[in-house]
Amino acid sequence: MDRIEHRQLEETLFYEKLPNGLQVYLLPKPGFNKTYATFTTRYGSIDNHFQPPGGEKIRVPDGIAHFLEHKMFEEKDGDVFSRFSNQGASANAFTSFDRTAYLFSSTGNVEKNVTTLIDFVQDPYFTDPSVEKEKGIIGQEIRMYDDNPDWRSYFGLIAAMFAEHPVKIDIAGTVESIAKIDKETLYTCYETFYHPSNMLLFVVGPIDPKSIMELVRKNQETKPFEAMGEIKRFFPEEPEGVDQAKMEIRLTVGIPKCLFGFKESRNEVGLQGEELVRRELATEVMLEAIFGEGSDLYQSLYDDGLIDDHFGYDYSLERGYGFSIVGGDTPDPETLVDRIRSALPKIQQEGIPTEVVDRIRKKKTGGYMRSLNSPEWIANQFTRYQFNGANLFQVVPLLESLSANEVNRRLQDHIDWDRFAVSIVRSQEAK
Numbered sequence: 001m002d003r004i005e006h007r008q009l010e011e012t013l014f015y016e017k018l019p020n021g022l023q024v025y026l027l028p029k030p031g032f033n034k035t036y037a038t039f040t041t042r043y044g045s046i047d048n049h050f051q052p053p054g055g056e057k058i059r060v061p062d063g064i065a066h067f068l069e070h071k072m073f074e075e076k077d078g079d080v081f082s083r084f085s086n087q088g089a090s091a092n093a094f095t096s097f098d099r100t101a102y103l104f105s106s107t108g109n110v111e112k113n114v115t116t117l118i119d120f121v122q123d124p125y126f127t128d129p130s131v132e133k134e135k136g137i138i139g140q141e142i143r144m145y146d147d148n149p150d151w152r153s154y155f156g157l158i159a160a161m162f163a164e165h166p167v168k169i170d171i172a173g174t175v176e177s178i179a180k181i182d183k184e185t186l187y188t189c190y191e192t193f194y195h196p197s198n199m200l201l202f203v204v205g206p207i208d209p210k211s212i213m214e215l216v217r218k219n220q221e222t223k224p225f226e227a228m229g230e231i232k233r234f235f236p237e238e239p240e241g242v243d244q245a246k247m248e249i250r251l252t253v254g255i256p257k258c259l260f261g262f263k264e265s266r267n268e269v270g271l272q273g274e275e276l277v278r279r280e281l282a283t284e285v286m287l288e289a290i291f292g293e294g295s296d297l298y299q300s301l302y303d304d305g306l307i308d309d310h311f312g313y314d315y316s317l318e319r320g321y322g323f324s325i326v327g328g329d330t331p332d333p334e335t336l337v338d339r340i341r342s343a344l345p346k347i348q349q350e351g352i353p354t355e356v357v358d359r360i361r362k363k364k365t366g367g368y369m370r371s372l373n374s375p376e377w378i379a380n381q382f383t384r385y386q387f388n389g390a391n392l393f394q395v396v397p398l399l400e401s402l403s404a405n406e407v408n409r410r411l412q413d414h415i416d417w418d419r420f421a422v423s424i425v426r427s428q429e430a431k
Contacts, residue, residue: 001014001015001016001209001210001213002014002015002016006393008396008397009369009372009393009396011027011372011393012027012028013025013026013027013393014026014027014028014209014213016213016217018196018216018217018220019220020195020196020197020220020223020225021195021196021197021198021225021228022196022197022199022200022201022216022220023199023200023201023386024200024201024202024213024216025200025201025202025203025382025386026202026203026204026207026209026212026213027202027203027204027378027382028205028206028207028208028209029204029205029206029207029375030206031206032205032206032375033107033206034105034106034107034205034375035105035106035107035110035113035203035204035205035206035207035375036103036104036105036203036204036205036375036376036378036379037103037104037105037113037114037117037201037202037203037204037205037379038101038102038103038200038201038202038379038380038383039101039102039103039117039118039121039199039200039201040099040100040101040102040199040200040201040202040383040387041099041100041101041193041194041198041199042098042099042193042198042199042200042387043065043099043100043189043192043193043194043198044065044095044096044097044098044099044100044171045062045063045065045066045095045096045097045166045169045170045171045173046097046098046165046166046167046169046235046320046321047065047193047233048060048061048062048064048166048169049166049233049234049235050192050231050232050233050234051231051232051234052188052191052192052231053192053228053229053230053231054229055192057232057234058188060181060185060188060189061173061177061178061180061181061185062166062169062170062173062174062177062178063138063142063169063170063171063172063173063174063177063178063181064173064178064181064185064186064189065095065100065171065189065193066095066100066138066171066172066173067134067138067173067178067181067186068100068186068189068190069093069094069095069100069102070134070137070138071124071126071130071131071134071186072093072102072120072121072124073091073093073120074125074126074130075120075123075125076125080116080120083116083120084104084106084113084116087106087109087112087113087116088106088107088108088109088113089104089105089106089109089113089116090104090105090106091103091104091117092104095171096171097167097171097318097321098318098319098384098387099383099384099387101380101383102117102120102121103117103379104116104117105375105376110203110205110207110212111211111212111215114203114212114215114216115215115219118201118216118219118220119219121194122194122223124186124187124190124194126183126186126187127183128182128183131181131182131183131186135178135179135181138172138178139175139178141172142170142172142173142174142175142178143175145170145172147251147252149251149253149257149425150257152249152251152425153249153257153258153259153327153423153424153425154259154325154423155168155170156247156248156249156259156423156424156425157247157259157260157261157323157325157421157422157423158323159243159244159247160242160243160244160245160246160247160421160422160423161242161243161261161263161323161419161421162238162242162243162263162321163238163239163243164236164237164238164239165235165236165238165320165321166235167320167321168243192231193231195225195228196220196225197228198228198231200383200386200387201216202379202382202383203379204375204378204379204382205375235320238266238320238321240265240266240418240419241263241418241419242263242418242419242420242421243421244421245420245421245422246421246422246423246424247421247422247423247424248423248424248425248426249423249424249425249426250425250426250427250428250430251425251426251427251428252427252428253425253426253427254427255329255330255331256329256330256331256332256333256424256425256426256427256430257327257328257329257330257424257425257426258327258328258329258330258333258336258337258422258423258424259325259326259327259328259422259423260325260326260327260337260340260420260421260422260423261323261324261325261326261327261420261421262323262324262414262415262416262419262420263322263323263419263420263421264317264321264322264323264324264414264419265413265414265416265419268317268322268413269317269318269319269320269321269322270319270320271317272319272388272389272390273388273389273390274390274394274398276317276388276389276390277385277390277394277395277398278398278402278406279317279410280315280317281364281395281398281399281402282402282406282407282409282410283315283317283324283410283414284315284364285357285360285361285364285402285407286352286407286408286410286411286414287313287315287324287326288313288360288363288364289352289356289357289360289407290344290347290352290411291311291312291313291326292313292360294359297343297347298311300339301336301339305331306330306331306332306335306336306339307328307329307330307336308328308329308330310328310329311326311327311328311329312326312327312328313325313326314326318388319388324414326340333422333424333426337422341417344415347411348411348412348415351408351411352404352407352408352411353404354404357402357403357404357407358404361399361400361402364399365396365399365400368395368396368399369396378392
């Protein structure tokens with residue numbers, strides 16, 4: 001077991017790659033009460049076209065990664081939630097574009113809960129009747145999100161930006177796509193993506209790393225896993241520009257919702273490791289300088305009643321895709337977008353001053369340091385960075401070393417009107 005010291009952050013990480021390929025990271029947090037563990041596979045909603053090692057190329061129905069996540073909690077003798085509950089733990093899971101994570105939090109019975117977490121994820125149990133039953137449950141979930149204005153405006157913007165990439169498809173799929181899922185396809189996806197060599201276990205809390213690592217080693221030694229080759233994933237070629245400049249949806253809303261943003265350039269979406277983190281941080285600082293509450297633009301839009309406290313921004317940069325999303329509720333989407341279109345060229349021309357970059361860097365550094373007190377945040381972010389060849393604990397030193405030049409390069413590169421799209425949700429009655 002390797003011991004990795006991060007002296008600046010006063011954190012010590014323990015790591016071991018087991019013979020079956022499973023990566024195990026343990027972060028002791030003396031003084032904490034809660035332990036949080038995630039068992040994550042590098043398999044998300046965008047992985048709908050792939051070739052299993054030694055197998056044929058296959059295209060699976062949209063939403064199957066999320067469907068599989070649902071089915072994993074079902075066991076031959078009931079469901080695993082009750083077992084976690086009896087052991088004093090709260091369990092959950094989520095599927096994103098890139099990964100599927102299973103997790104628990106508890107203040108006791110940590111070793112028992114770690115064992116339960118690993119065992120249920122490594123013991124799939126699907127039957128034809130239960131798969132058919134799940135289609136009804138997930139179908140209701142999909143219909144519920146179809147009526148959610150925030151969800152529709154979010155995916156409306158992504159769908160406007162991307163012409164071909166599967167990131168434009170709702171993570172849960174559609175009622176029509178999940179109707180095509182069967183038990184055999186679920187097992188194919190499971191056997192391809194849930195091999196230990198494609199997974200990462202992370203445990204953070206008041207733990208003894210030696211005893212937890214020994215428990216995981218022994219657990220994995222009892223389970224036979226054949227060596228796994230490379231999983232080939234296929235993605236269509238995505239045009240540089242957006243697919244549609246504007247997407248509009250009619251729903252029952254009191255105040256219209258308006259999201260806008262820039263699709264990331266193809267030059268940026270293949271980054272990994274430290275380079276990816278630096279690009280991500282520089283973009284976040286740039287967006288905060290333009291759209292953050294301390295910016296002149298934010299204050300001007302707020303004073304004119306075009307935005308409210310829900311206005312915000314986000315940035316995603318992953319393998320194969322990237323985009324910024326800005327916006328919120330507004331009484332007048334067209335005027336808001338016009339104001340953005342007229343303000344950004346001037347900001348690009350003048351650049352972001354060094355003192356503004358320094359102020360935002362310090363603010364973000366403080367935010368990261370506070371987040372390191374949250375086991376949930378650490379676990380979820382740590383796995384995401386590892387899957388991208390990066391290290392969560394690099395973030396603070398990289399943020400501290402970020403220069404105003406890097407932030408201003410992002411201002412010039414990311415703000416490209418050929419890669420700009422708008423998503424509006426307004427009421428049925430609105431003109």
